[in-house]
Amino acid sequence: MTMNRDTMLYVGRQLLFVFLILILAFIIFAIGLMVGYSVVGDGDNAMSILSLDKWQEIISKFTGK
Numbered sequence: 254m255t256m257n258r259d260t261m262l263y264v265g266r267q268l269l270f271v272f273l274i275l276i277l278a279f280i281i282f283a284i285g286l287m288v289g290y291s292v293v294g295d296g297d298n299a300m301s302i303l304s305l306d307k308w309q310e311i312i313s314k315f316t317g318k
Contacts, residue, residue, distance in 0.1 A: 256264075283303060291299035301307050 286302050287299040290296040290302040296302065
């Protein structure tokens with residue numbers, strides 16, 4: 254069974270759509286983290302929640318390490 258050009262275009266469009274939705278979800282998640290940290294959590298810098306050091310600090314609070 255061979256896939257014709259129309260089928261390949263359909264699959265490509267569907268994969269592109271899924272990829273775009275994942276990127277959009279990631280951006281919305283990052284914006285939500287920044288707003289939540291700076292407004293609700295009284296953080297100093299909204300961009301600091303996206304740093305690796307901040308996440309290591311948060312995880313260490315929950316794990317006790």
